[in-house]
Amino acid sequence: MTGLARTGAKAVKWGTLTTVARFGLQFLAQVILARMLGPEVYGIFGLGMVVLTLATFASNLGLGASLLYRDGITELDIRFAFTWQMLAGGTATLVLWWAAPWIATFFHEPRAVEVVRWLGLTCVLASASAVATTLAQRALKFRQVGLIQVGSYALGYLGVGVPMAWMGHTTSALIAAWLVQTTVTTVAMLRLQPHPWRPLLRYAGHRASATEGRNLVLTNIVNWMLSNVDKVLIGRLMPVHAVGLYNMAANLALMPSTMLLGTLQPTLTALYGQAKHAPERVQAAYLQSLALVGVFVLPVCLVLAFMAEPLMLVIYGERWIGAGAILAVLFLTVPAYLAQGLGTPLLWTLGRGLQEPLAQLPALALGAVSIYLAAPLGVTAIAWAALGIMVMRMLGITVATLSALKLPLSAVLPVLGRSLALSALTVLVAYGAQRWTQQLGANVWQQLPVLLALPAVLWWTCWCWWPQCFGDQAREGLRRLLRRPAATTSAP
Numbered sequence: 001m002t003g004l005a006r007t008g009a010k011a012v013k014w015g016t017l018t019t020v021a022r023f024g025l026q027f028l029a030q031v032i033l034a035r036m037l038g039p040e041v042y043g044i045f046g047l048g049m050v051v052l053t054l055a056t057f058a059s060n061l062g063l064g065a066s067l068l069y070r071d072g073i074t075e076l077d078i079r080f081a082f083t084w085q086m087l088a089g090g091t092a093t094l095v096l097w098w099a100a101p102w103i104a105t106f107f108h109e110p111r112a113v114e115v116v117r118w119l120g121l122t123c124v125l126a127s128a129s130a131v132a133t134t135l136a137q138r139a140l141k142f143r144q145v146g147l148i149q150v151g152s153y154a155l156g157y158l159g160v161g162v163p164m165a166w167m168g169h170t171t172s173a174l175i176a177a178w179l180v181q182t183t184v185t186t187v188a189m190l191r192l193q194p195h196p197w198r199p200l201l202r203y204a205g206h207r208a209s210a211t212e213g214r215n216l217v218l219t220n221i222v223n224w225m226l227s228n229v230d231k232v233l234i235g236r237l238m239p240v241h242a243v244g245l246y247n248m249a250a251n252l253a254l255m256p257s258t259m260l261l262g263t264l265q266p267t268l269t270a271l272y273g274q275a276k277h278a279p280e281r282v283q284a285a286y287l288q289s290l291a292l293v294g295v296f297v298l299p300v301c302l303v304l305a306f307m308a309e310p311l312m313l314v315i316y317g318e319r320w321i322g323a324g325a326i327l328a329v330l331f332l333t334v335p336a337y338l339a340q341g342l343g344t345p346l347l348w349t350l351g352r353g354l355q356e357p358l359a360q361l362p363a364l365a366l367g368a369v370s371i372y373l374a375a376p377l378g379v380t381a382i383a384w385a386a387l388g389i390m391v392m393r394m395l396g397i398t399v400a401t402l403s404a405l406k407l408p409l410s411a412v413l414p415v416l417g418r419s420l421a422l423s424a425l426t427v428l429v430a431y432g433a434q435r436w437t438q439q440l441g442a443n444v445w446q447q448l449p450v451l452l453a454l455p456a457v458l459w460w461t462c463w464c465w466w467p468q469c470f471g472d473q474a475r476e477g478l479r480r481l482l483r484r485p486a487a488t489t490s491a492p
């Protein structure tokens with residue numbers, strides 16, 4: 001294995017390990033806080049988070065992230081990016097503080113004013129660490145970055161949020177946890193990857209940096225619209241209790257995949273940027289990644305959809321039982337979300353970053369209309385519309401990525417066929433297990449182990465006795481993912 005491959009494999013594995021740790025911590029904290037606070041508090045906090053995400057994307061300017069995609073960077077590039085990131089982040093914080101009453105009026109929720117104002121501080125904090133984070137990712141320091149994220153989350157939520165909720169605080173507990181986590185992350189990232197802070201408003205190469213940043217901002221805003229149009233319309237048209245149910249279901253369904261993509265995308269970008277002169281390897285890696293999602297992730301998400309109702313009751317309690325049907329639908333968005341996320345770093349690495357937002361514009365237009373029409377039918381209908389948006393996004397990004405890699409559409413048809421066949425078999429087994437446990441009168445605590453065990457036995461049997469059904473690309477991708485990097489030997 002080459003030095004680049006060893007470094008990349010080590011980065012991916014450390015990133016995956018810390019992602020699992022972060023998921024465990026976040027899941028634990030979320031369960032404790034959700035049981036303490038209930039859907040209404042999470043709904044108010046969720047309104048602030050929707051606005052904060054847009055402000056963060058818009059104020060990011062993309063200048064920090066653009067450093068990841070460039071072949072070579074200088075001190076002037078770093079100073080220019082940091083200066084404008086700080087100016088944009090500070091402006092966004094002030095704008096949110098000023099606009100908070102209007103935002104609360106839009107959502108018909110006066111309690112959102114303070115949430116928006118305090119969460120707005122995150123914009124300037126995130127801007128302060130944006131360049132340092134990108135430089136650390138460029139250097140493949142994913143172990144250190146992951147440990148910082150794990151530690152900051154533990155301190156913010158388990159060290160501050162949970163005790164405050166136990167003492168009777170509501171939205172302020174969630175706000176304090178978020179701000180502590182963000183502050184600790186910012187300070188730690190600046191210490192991990194120090195860089196020049198001296199302001200620089202323009203220089204000879206600033207136009208190229210600004211163009212790259214503008215393209216990233218456009219992409220981020222389109223992605224925000226696609227990911228949050230459902231939440232915005234729910235917040236506008238429905239009571240805050242419904243917002244809380246929907247946001248909690250979305251967090252539980254997408255939290256692991258969001259964390260995983262947050263680790264994989266910078267890793268893939270850095271590696272593809274160094275190996276983009278070997279197109280055959282990039283093509284193989286992309287098809288193997290798609291195969292892993294289709295053959296393994298899709299059937300698992302279908303099983304989880306069957307388990308959604310009892311899962312919600314067991315984890316969060318009876319106050320959240322209305323989120324079960326929403327969760328079942330949103331679990332189905334995960335494979336499409338991962339598949340479109342795998343194409344993004346390739347498009348940017350190959351110099352076709354603008355194709356990402358352009359490929360998703362049809363999904364945005366059709367999705368907004370479908371969600372608006374679904375709103376009178378209830379929150380679950382909006383979840384189905386959100387699933388349609390995600391599938392359209394995935395199709396647009398996949399077609400654009402295949403074109404960029406000069407691969408025909410037929411290259412993914414074998415993966416699609418195997419995915420659908422395995423998924424259908426898994427659904428039949430899960431449905432049979434569900435009906436069987438219901439006929440036996442099993443409660444939710446007794447149903448869950450059976451719903452997990454029977455599909456797992458099916459998969460293990462197929463893997464041992466008929467591994468060909470998974471396909472060569474999925475099996476090779478899994479072997480590469482699990483392979484232990486060979487030890488380096490020094491030259492004598």
